[in-house]
């Protein structure tokens with residue numbers, strides 16, 4: 001499996017935010033985007049997730065065993081700044097919706113809704129409306145969305161914002177486990193995620209992207 005970005009550039013409004021960004025990630029690899037506010041991390045993640053059209057360049061996904069060809073976006077889960085949950089529905093209803101929405105044939109790696117809620121440490125409150133949960137609990141539940149349907153690529157924008165130390169550690173464990181299972185992770189973050197082998201891409205904004213460093 002390989003996710004490849006080739007010579008990507010992107011524009012927001014009139015401004016060219018970055019240009020010539022290239023990288024390739026294989027199964028088990030992760031890339032952490034760093035840089036100050038407004039440097040283009042979310043923009044790059046949204047391009048990879050297929051939510052924004054790049055100004056130039058392309059994103060490709062290669063999976064040797066795939067039954068059919070898939071776009072990178074279809075191989076990805078995207079966790080943005082917002083949690084993508086309905087506040088008036090219960091946590092179980094929200095996660096069940098996402099499980100059905102994303103479900104694929106021959107998928108034996110996805111967790112049940114109950115297992116996913118347990119995995120983020122909130123098994124006891126899945127009956128509550130999502131809107132009743134605290135900000136940190138909501139973020140944990142949003143993360144559980146990644147677990148109810150297997151996708152090889154996780155695209156995470158500030159996944160640990162609003163989280164306490166124990167939730168950060170739960171997320172790090174889940175991300176490491178995903179990588180160990182052959183997944184790929186791209187994450188924008190201001191806080192270290194504790195991924196020792198992650199590569200780093202420093203974004204500087206306005207088309208000045210620094211070299212990728214190990």
Ligand SMILES: Nc1ncnc2c1ncn2[C@@H]1O[C@H](COP(=O)(O)OP(=O)(O)OP(=O)(O)O)[C@@H](O)[C@H]1O
Nearest residue numbers: 012013014017035036037038039040041042043044
């Ligand atoms: N819809 C838009 N129209 C015009 N400019 C935009 C739009 N969305 C974002 N921008 C600009 O693009 C630049 C990059 O924004 P982006 O959200 O990618 O930064 P970021 O590195 O993720 O920032 P942060 O760390 O604050 O989340 C910023 O200067 C921002 O103001």
